[in-house]
Amino acid sequence: MVTATQSLRPQAGAGAFWRRLVNGDEVARLVTLAFASTVLLIVAVLVFELFRGSAVARHRFGWAFFVTQNWDPVAEQFGALPFIYGTVVTSAVALLIAVPLSLGAAVFLAELAPQRISDACTFLIELLAAVPSVIYGLMAIFTLVPLLRDYVQPFLGKTLGFLPFFQGPSFGAGYLAAGLILAVMICPFIISISREALFGVPREQREAALALGATQWESTWQVVIPHARLGIIGSVFLALARALGETIAVTMVIGNDPSIRASLFAPGYTIAAVLANEFTEATGELYLDSLVELGLVLFLLTMVINALAQLLVVLTSRRGSAHP
């Protein structure tokens, strides 16, 4: 293809090359394809390295690695379950708190607030997204943890103590603290992306609902939000991915205890946190490979959750809309 084009245009040179690059669909296709492949290549290399790096642990523990609870470097016993559990639980708590909160905020900013207030708030919210996570961690240690320990957890224990999630002593640091700080960290993502998605809903859609006698609330809830559904779900999954992988802020407040407890007050551990804490001091091949395998697990966990998310989107959009 390329050589044929060149022979048609004998005036080769830098100018001609750039012209072909700018005009040529073929060139554009190849270039973008190359970029897209690079992304795939990086993913492939990542998986391969994690897989290869965890060989010793995989051979030693097999599938048991995923379901055993022991994490004992001295006895060289390594099981991933407490970390998987901690990662899933903290992320779930974070989503449970952040999604309703952020959605409410996004609806207010997109539908109800005057334009200028909406823009100002959004600017501040997007600033929050840029705060380094170590700062959130510090904030959590100095304010969130004491607050939870002294007031919130005793209160929850008294009122909702019949549920297994709110039993036991109040440590402050633990699943709840980690989930809360993650919630704070992911809110800005959900709010600012959802707000854009809500703004993207054509005004004809709102007007169609209002013109049928719907109230503002009905129009927002039944028409505008479903219309922006894909964007909102997308924002939630982006936030979830962030929560699953968040390392430093979680490490600072989760208590770093590799055990599984039902109570959210109890200290726990996440995959990202244990990797950050123990990688430098990992002595012995088995220890190191177990940590790498944990990395692989985190990667797969993220993959599986994202796949489920995609499935959810496909299933919910099959009926009704053929387009977002």
Place this chain on the structure above:
Amino acid sequence: MSSSSDSELTVGKPHERPRSHAGAGVRLAAAPPKMRSVNLNFYYGAFQALHDISLDFHTNRITALIGPSGCGKSTFLRTLNRIHETVRHTRVEGRILLDSEDIFQVETTTLRRRIGMVFQKSNPFPKSIADNVAYGPRVNGVRRKTDVEEVVERSLRRAALWEEVKDKLRESAYALSGGQQQRLCIARALAVDPEVLLLDEPCSALDPIATAKIEDLLFDLKDQCTIVIVTHNMQQAARVADYTGFFLLGRLVEFNTTEVIFKTPARKETEDYITGRFG
């Protein structure tokens, strides 16, 4: 209304040329008007888009609003069901009456249930065909499944769409053609049994066959409601409308029976526009 000698008979006798001038609220039919606008001024911020519009919409008649682009037809139509209030910084002066009741005193949800609207661009919800039609009845409190199904069927029949979609009511509304989508929007508006139906260029994106279908439909609907249609298509106005109002630069230049407007307009601007001599 007291000048009852102005009966609809004048339609058949154009030589009698009824009085017609803007702003005076021309009354041609004996029956009381369904809707009236009285000295209506409309502002987008500081910009005045409508000047002193007074105009009656007669019960069970079709009124066409014509005029060049930007003359305020849509703006006027959108004040009739107060949907203009969704646009920030708009202001209205004057009165609009629905059955001699001031619409600005009525709850918007009640008002808009009584005054349906079909938009220029068809705007079905991203839901199934049945759910689109059922939306209005549902927000107005119809809950029973059989009631909803009945309303859906009746409305789709009224919009002449039933035969085409009865086997795929559960499919997405976006799977329909443009003309079908527009008729679906009409069905959706009809599902709440509006007394007045406002249509803003409903056929502008449709081919002649789909347009003819919608025109037939309007003709049939006129027994059940009062219709106001904005159109750029002179032939369409001449075909379907009983009355026609000509707008120019935010003013109502002339309002009369369609026959008079198209055959013997009183104002030079109207004639120029209708004959296509307009700039």
